[in-house]
Structure formats: structure tokens, C-alpha cells
Amino acid sequence: MENANSCPSLKPNEYKSGTKPVWCPGCGDYSVLLSITKAMSELNLEPENVALVSGIGCSSRLPAYLNVYGFHAVHGRALPVATGLKVSRPDLTVLAAGGDGDGFSIGGNHFMHACRRNVDMTYIVMDNQVYGMTKGQASPTTDPDWDKSKLTPGGTKINPYYPLVIALASGANFIARASSTDPNGAAKVLVDAIRHPGFSFVHMLSPCVTFRPEQKEWKKMVRPAPVEPTTDAAVAAKRLMTDDNFFLGTLYKGNRPAYQPELKSTVEHLSELEQGFIL
Amino acid sequence: MTALRIANKPELLARTLTMLSETVERYDLFADQMEVVNNPQAAEIFRWLEQKQRERTQVVQDLSEGLALPHIPPWDYHWDDAINIEVPGHASAHYMMTPYHTLTLAIDVEQGAADLFDNIERDTELPEVRKLAHGFAREANAFCDYLKQKREQYPLPQAGWDEDEDPPQFLE
Amino acid sequence: MNDSASNPLAPPQSKGAPRSLSIAMLGSGGSGVMTAGQQLLDAAGQAGWYGMMTRSSGPQIRGGEAAALLRLSPQPVETHKGRFDILLAIDWLNADRFVGEITLDSNSVVIGDVGGKVPEAISAMGGRYMELPLSELAKGISGGRPNMVALGALAQLIGLPLEALEKGLTKSLAKKGEAAIEASMAGVRAGIEQASAIPDIPPFRIDANSQRERWSITGNEAAGLGAIRGGVRFVAAYPITPGTEVLEWLAPNLKKVGGVLVQAEDELASINQLIGGSFGGTPSLTATSGPGLALMIESIGLAVASETPVVIVDVMRGGPSTGIPTKSEQSDLNIALYGLHGDAPHIVVAPMSIGDCLFTTQWATHLAETLQTAAIVLSDQSLGQTRALIDRPADIAFVSGGRKITRQAEDFRRYVVNESGVSPMSIPGTPGCQYTADGLEHSPTGTPSSRAEDHIQQLNKRKRKLDRFDYGSHWAKVEGEGDIAVLTWGSSTGPVSEAIDMLAAEGRKVRLVSMRLLLPAQPERLAAALAGVTRTLVVEQCHGAQFYHYLRAHYDLPGELRSMAVPGPLMIRPDDVYSELKAWEHL
Incomplete structure (x- = not known):
């Protein structure tokens, strides 16, 4: 019963907005939604003090289904929106969420710099290795020989991107993998991620039943990582480089201080700023 | 909570309530999903299941009246979302699922629950836990039988039940 | 070259425009012309003058040729003139690249270091050339630099008091210490002494002595x-x-x-x-x-x-x-x-x-x-x-009409359709008013919607809130009267305004309309500003006449319309606008 300090004041269900999702029945994202509500309940977060920012894609529809402040932004830009929000409103709990195309392709540069900047927020990427909203094209995490998209006949022939390795190299302070096939385990990872200071990255395996039905097999492949979270980046590097994409749990917990400028005025009157202009 | 030793009666009640409530929520979600994908037959059965499950939850709620139930964090429940043991997994829903599938899903859940309570009854040394688990198992088995009977009204799905000639939609 | 006698459209010297002095300082590779120009401008400010300084330079990060272009005046100035009264070069390396920006005539004075070679393109413009021993004087001072000698010489030529220079230098060199200030002042004094010995220099005096706070x-x-x-x-x-x-x-x-x-x-x-x-x-x-x-x-x-x-x-x-x-x-x-x-x-x-x-x-x-x-x-x-x-610009406080809410509100709908078009916006942290902001078209609650009704309602609302707002007199600067107008915007306003002043000095009235608010368009306001106008010149710094086409698209403009669309990099000068108006008017 680790982390169960008190009885949550809101049930997971009370973090839902009542808007019915447009996701396909059977989609892993339903389970991720549940995990997020369970994590928020366990953390006793007040819905009005939480903001969830997303980009574009199936998983980016998530904010509308929650009873917290939400921002459904443009494709690839969830992290900058979340960064601006958290830096200027450090009192809020800020989460960002999206898919593999949103986060690693069009938003790839922001991912790297969000890791590096280490603002205190949690980024959940629901990875299904495919673009669902535009009808099933290859994403940066798609295997090179996956040939089901008309856009890449015969497969992409390009090696996939390893988001956890990139996160570590870029400076993320917390790196974990969870799976929609285990929503309770995912809730635990999310609780840890939100609690950990700085930028937390959660790689969330979330199968696409429509375009990648073979991903139903993921449930047989995922397993808890047989290791404890490390604070040593070198150990983590080896762990992540040899990872087969199916180990679940917290894999790295850094101790870099989060980036948060102090927002405190030191002038009595704005006219003090004008002194430099006066001859 | 498969193969878990139960410490006392409040813990068993807390775990059972969580399990039942989560099942209520899942049937509610499935009913919503089926409404959204225009599958009224499956939606109707899920609504019915939700209602039934709600009534059963109320019974356990009444049993818990006046007892201080412990808070057990979600990760203490080992539910596999891909299968339907104890609670239905999200992955089990399909937009073209038939009433037969819907009831089979519920039967699996009840069977899983019944097995669980059987195990608890077998493993515990506490008489009050044993008694309660026994009752829950009996109840789950009865409901399971009832569902099986209900399922007989519906035909077995034919091969190709999930074939859709139209392609998926472009959204964004 | 630019001889006013041979060009009937050329403006009379400075008539109508603010009395002012234009000075260009050139130099390359660490010559410090920008610093000297800045000091000259500061000192002019200390003396109660107005002025402006523009930097122009080659593409090099370090060591490139550079020009400090100054205009000083007893009155506020908002644009440069094309013609320069004084051109001082610490060296002439690559100086011909600035020819397009600096025009000289026979009344200009060109000053160079002893032994320097004035580029053909510059000497061809005319102007009286003289040499000052800038480097030599600097060498004689411990820590001395030619730019400070040049600064002193220019100050002397335009009658800028030594105290004003001293005040500025002391302030800007405070961090470098007493020795640096002394070395600079020694250079300045050497320059002053040298310049006072030059015979027959035309008077470039500015008499201004305002004590108002100057920024x-x-x-x-x-x-x-x-x-x-x-x-x-x-x-x-x-x-x-x-x-x-x-x-x-x-x-x-x-x-x-x-x-x-x-x-x-x-x-x-x-x-x-x-x-x-x-x-x-x-x-x-x-x-x-x-x-x-x-x-x-x-x-x-x-x-x-x-x-x-x-x-x-x-x-x-x-x-x-x-x-x-x-x-x-x-x-x-x-x-x-x-x-x-x-x-x-x-x-x-x-x-x-x-x-x-x-x-x-x-x-x-x-x-x-x-x-x-x-x-x-x-x-x-x-x-x-x-x-x-x-x-010092006035303090202006706008009364915010923003509808940000930080307290729980009944029936909160973020994108509610109302008359003003401005809906309440709850700030995260406000209980009971959670919503999801969305770039997808949405219903009044923010739920994504592709329904025709939601789309038209939200489109109307987003347009209405801009259309119904009262932008007051800030939308434009409207000055003068007459049946000819110049319509312009942004940085073109300075040269247009000065050209209109030049015409006014000749007794010709021209209206100025400079638009500060470009979107949403204000057709009624512009129609009122242009009432009675029969000819309008549209002035902008742009090859594609984008402003002219914007006006044609959104406004009904009275009378004849002409476009003066000039691309960069050379700035539009008051003389250019003056000439354009004269050419059209045959005044």
C-alpha cells in the first residue's frame, strides 16, 4: 500500500468531464485516461489546479474528457504551451499529453528542449507507432518494414526513433514506461512522474486497434523491468540502449533541479524602469 | 487482487467495492462507446449490465455501512486490461460487437470474480472473511449462470462479424 | 550632383522642415564610429537638443565598415534627410557602400584623416573636403583614440558645449574607470582645438536649450x-x-x-x-x-x-x-x-x-x-x-475590458455567444470553471464541433468582438486639410509628415492620414478623414504596394489615387515624398 497516505477526496471518475470520447472502442487511450484519473485521485489534486495540454492526434483529444483545465493546441506544440503555462504559473500541476507523431515527429525539437529545460511537468506520450487521425501512416517509432501505409509502400526503411534514449540524452529528469494494458501499474508510474521534480517523461504503450491490430500482442510482451530506478545517467543509458521497448516501470530518476524562474517584483513603481532612458 | 491474502473483513469489502465500482464504470463507458459508434444493441446490454452491477454494488455498500474501509491504491489491484478477469478490460470492446460478445465479456468477468472469491475463501484463516467471500462467490456464480442463460437468446456470431467495407475516417 | 538649381523638383534647403543638422560618421574595423556617434547624440541631448541616430553597417560581425547617421535639431525629428551637412570619416575603407544612404552637395563639409583617399563616388557628390590629423593626435595621447578626436572636432563644429560631452562620457565610461574617461576627454579636447583652427567653416550652429526631461x-x-x-x-x-x-x-x-x-x-x-x-x-x-x-x-x-x-x-x-x-x-x-x-x-x-x-x-x-x-x-x-x-512619453492607462474571471461563476461557458462577442475567460485555479481551450471549432462550452450552427456562431462572435469595439481616436493620426492627402503608415509617416511641412512652408496644404490600426479596417473613419479630398498619394516602403492594395480592398477612396511604393533597403526621405507630390501637382 505504498503511497497511500490518505483517502483521496475525489474518486477517479470525478476527474472526468462527461464528454464522450471519439476514440475507437478497444483503444488503449481509454485505459490511459483511466490511469490519469486514478493518479490525480491518489495525489489528491484539485481539478481546478491541474492543466493538461495536448497537441493534435487521437490521444491529444484527452483534455476534453477530463474535468481539469485543458488546452487542445496545434499539432506538435503541446510542450511549448505547457512550458509557457508552468513557467508563468508554477502553482499549477501541468501535464502534457499526445501521441508519437505529435511528440516525436512534428514536435521532436520541442521534446528535446523540454527535456533539456527541465520545467516541472509530466509528459505522457501514448505510443501506438502510427498516425491514427490521418488514417494510419508510419510514425517515427514505426518499424522499418511495416508496410501497411499507402504513403510508404514496402515500409519506411528507416530505423525507428528511441524516445527514452533521446529523453535521457536531452536531460529529462524522470524516464519511465507504462502500458495501457496495465492501467493500475500505469497509474503508479504517473503518480511517481508527477511527484518527481523537473521534466518527467512517460512512454505509454497504447495499442491502435484499428490500424495496428497486431499490437494486441503487446499485452503478452510487456513485463515489469527487473530493475530499480537509477539516478545514474550512465547506468540508465545502458539500460535504455538495450531496452526492447516492452520493459515497464520507472527506469531513471535524475536529481537535476527544475527550471523555474522566481516571479517576484523588486520595483515599487514601473517608472523605475525608465531611469535608463533619462539623459 | 488475484491470489491475495486478505487481512480482515473491511479490506475484503474495500477491494470488492473497488472491483464492482470499476466494473460499473466500465459498463457505463462501453455503453457510451457503443452509442457513439451507433451500435444500439450492444449499448443496450451494456446499460443493462451497468444497472445490474450498480445494484450489486449497493448491496456491498450496505454491508459496509458503519465500517471504516481502508484506502487501497490502484496499483495494489493486478488487473490485466487486455482480459476480462474481475473487471472488464478496455481492450475487449469492439465497435461491431454483437450481443453475444457483450454477454460473453460479462460472463468472463463474473467467472473471474467467482474464482477470485473462491480462492480467498480457500486461503483465508479468518472466519468472517471466509463467510463473506463464500457469499460473494456464490452470488457471482449465480449471476454468471444467469448471463449464460441470457446469452442463449442470441445467435453465435458468424465468421466475418467484424468486417467493415468502409475505410476508417480521416479526422484531423 | 544633387544641385537644386538644375532640378526643379528638388526641395528648397530645409524650408518647412525642422532646422537640423545631419552628420554622418564613417569608419571600419574597430574605428569606434558607433560609440562616437552615440556620444555625440547623448551630448546633444544633454545640451537640450533633440535628435536621432541610425546605425548602418556591412555584413561583417566584427571589423566591418560602419556608419553612424545622426540628425540633430532644436525640435523633435522623426526621420532622416537624404542630404548630410557633415561627413566625417575616420577611414574610407569600403565607404562607397554608403553612397546610397548619404547625399552630399556643395554646401556639405567632408572631413577625413590626413593622407586618406576619398572614394570617387563620394568626392563626386561635391562638398568641401578638409583633413584633420585624427590618428596623429590620438597617438599623442596615452590611451587616445581617433574616434574621440573626431567627436571633439564635430562638437566644436556644431557648437556643442564641452560640458555636455563630458557629462555623457563620464556616465558611459564610468565602469572603465577614471583613466579611460581622461584619455577620451583628452582626445575630445584635442579635436576641439584642431577644429577651432579651421578657417571659413560655415555655421552649423544649433541654438537650443530646453531643460525638459529628455529620453x-x-x-x-x-x-x-x-x-x-x-x-x-x-x-x-x-x-x-x-x-x-x-x-x-x-x-x-x-x-x-x-x-x-x-x-x-x-x-x-x-x-x-x-x-x-x-x-x-x-x-x-x-x-x-x-x-x-x-x-x-x-x-x-x-x-x-x-x-x-x-x-x-x-x-x-x-x-x-x-x-x-x-x-x-x-x-x-x-x-x-x-x-x-x-x-x-x-x-x-x-x-x-x-x-x-x-x-x-x-x-x-x-x-x-x-x-x-x-x-x-x-x-x-x-x-x-x-x-x-x-x-518623456506620457503615462497612459487603459481600462481593461477583458473578462477574465477568477471566481466560481454560475453556468460558465467559455465560448458563450453574446452581444459583445467577448466571453468570460476563467483562469486556471478558478474552481468550477474548468474548460478546454480548443483550436478545433467548438460549441459555446468548448466541446469540439463540426456542426454548421456552431461554426457560424463562433465565426460571427470572433468577428463581432473586433468590429463592435470602439478604437477611439487612436486608429490614425489625421492632420491638416486641403484636397490632396497622403495616406501612409508606420515608419513612412516621418518622411511624409516632413514633406507635408515643407509644402506647408510654400503655402500648400496637404492632409496627412497615417493609420495606426490596420486590422480591423475602419472604412467609416477613413472616409470621414478623407472627406473633400480629390487626390490621394499612398506612401509605403514596399515593392509590392501592399498597403495600396489593402486600401483598395477594404476602403472606398475618393478621387484619384496614386501609389508611391518604394522597397528598402534605402529609407524613404522627406525629399522623395516632396518631389513625388510636386511632380503630381505641378506646383
């Missing part, structure tokens, strides 16, 4: 101050010429007022960080230039659709593409007005002088916050990077 400020700094006065406390930005100084001024000053500037990884990040900051309730702004604006465009649409206030200051430079980063042009008008995809009503405003960068940016912030939309401020390199001596 030395660039348009970029003024925009920064306007942002903070407008309430901006969050800035995210990516460096770009010529907008960076807005950010450089804001970074330390935002910190003082409890705000913050984040250097983002690119412009896509900076605009989206603003949207996040503003969603959190903090007024947010960025500064950029054309290429950066182009990158931000998609998300400016998000700000419009999600009704999240943001302000983007575009300090325009020559385009397209990387174009001419260090030179001015008004050619981002089209992208600012029309660049957004979909029907996306927003605000576009433009400052018309260096000092006005403050007011216009503050106003833009007020409009964005009040109307919950994106506001683009079109400044440009000539306003942004020119330093001017101005009177």
Missing part, C-alpha cells in the same frame, strides 16, 4: 517598455535581427517586475509558450521579424480560435526569405493581415514613430487582452534600431 531610446526599447506598461509579464522568444533588442531590454526589466522571459528553441515554441502563459492568465508577448512571424502564423491562428490573447511585435526587415536582415522594409503587411489560414479576425497595428512604439505596443496589449485575440504590432528596423532623443 534617449530606440523603438525596440520603447516597444519593450510599452509591453510592460501594458501589463505583459511573460515573454518567450527566439533571437532574430532586428527584433532582438526588444527582448534584450525586456529580459532584465521583466525580472524586476516579477515577470520572466524564456529564450525558446524556435519561433514555433515561442508563440506557443505565449499561448500557454496567456491561458494561465499572464499577459504575454513576443518580438520577432518576418521569418519568425512566418513560422508563428499557424499558432497565431490557434490564439484567434481559442481566444487566447497574445501580442507579436514584428520588427520588419527586408524580405522575402532571409532578405536584408539589417535594413528596413514595410513588406510584412500582407502576411500580418492575411497570413492566417481560415477566417481569423485579429488585430494589426503599427507604430508611426520611435516614441510611438511605446504607445502602440501598450495599446496592442490592451486590445489583445480586452478582445481575447492575437495582436500583431508592425514595427520595423528603422524604428526599432534608431536611437532618438524624445520628450
